[in-house]
Amino acid sequence: MQLLKRFSPILTVIGIQLVVLIGLYLLIQGLWQGFSFSLSLWAKVSIQAAGAVLVSYLFRLPLWWIAIQFIIPFAVVLAIIFDLPTWVYPLAFFALLLFYWNSADERVPLYLSNKTTWKALADLLEEDRLSGDNKPIHFIDLGSGFSGTLVALARQFPRHTFTGAETAPLPYLVSIIRCQISGLDNVHVQRKSLWDVDLSRYQWAYAFLSPEPMPRLFKKVISEMPKGSKFISNSFVVPNNPPTDTRILEDRRQTELHIWDIN
Ligand SMILES: C[S@@+](CC[C@H](N)C(=O)[O-])C[C@H]1O[C@@H](n2cnc3c(N)ncnc32)[C@H](O)[C@@H]1O
Structure with missing residues (x-):
């Protein structure tokens, strides 16, 4: 239960990306079937990022999560293009977790007094x-x-x-x-x-x-x-x-x- 609580904002983030991805899929299908129009790769990525930002904003996620939502689609596509090994993802996630331990359940990120x-x-x-x-x-x-x-x-x-x-x-x-x-x-x-x-x-x-x-x-x-x-x-x-x-x-x-x- 404690673990679920710690990860619940992360699950929300993933859930939002998936919902937007389904919307993007329907949009791509509609444009193709209705107008024989196909979006470029970066147009699709930009729509996914903008959609995730919008839904996250409506869900009142904190600002730092909204920024992460914007970055995720670009990071995933770049990782695919540059063919990064699969262990990079859990490693990056783990490293982030060690720094941002309290972002999830306490909703306190790491930023420093100047x-x-x-x-x-x-x-x-x-x-x-x-x-x-x-x-x-x-x-x-x-x-x-x-x-x-x-x-x-x-x-x-x-x-x-x-x-x-x-x-x-x-x-x-x-x-x-x-x-x-x-x-x-x-x-x-x-x-x-x-x-x-x-x-x-x-x-x-x-x-x-x-x-x-x-x-x-x-x-x-x-x-x-x-x-x-x-x-x-x-x-x-x-x-x-x-x-x-x-x-x-x-x-x-x-x-x-x-x-x-x-x-
Ligand atoms: C915004 S940073 C501020 C860091 C430092 N006080 C400064 O002013 O530079 C907030 C820090 O609080 C830590 N934090 C959040 N919740 C905490 C908790 N329940 N117990 C201890 N530390 C916590 C975070 O990990 C993070 O390092």
């Missing part, structure tokens, strides 16, 4: 240090990816402790190596689901996830984080729970950092 965001988080920590009692802080990145955010902050704030929770196997492995290479002893990553983290130990929690887990995550934050702590969400808000403050960053995507003071 350096402008690292700097904004550092500025917030610095503001807090100047206005507060200057005690060491425990900071957690919930879904820490390759740990770039954590290592950058750990280097700048040696008195604070930075922890990551990450379940995707390859990002976790990269994180372990990165933390080791950094030589810092105030940054650690755990192979742990963010749902299993005890947030009562942390004064700051940062998350860059997707709209999907936000309501459940916010409930966890409110019930576990200590009074006076801060929860920061990169880009994603919590329905019906406006943040205490929002910082709009001066990067290309105008990143929004939503900050909640936990009282």
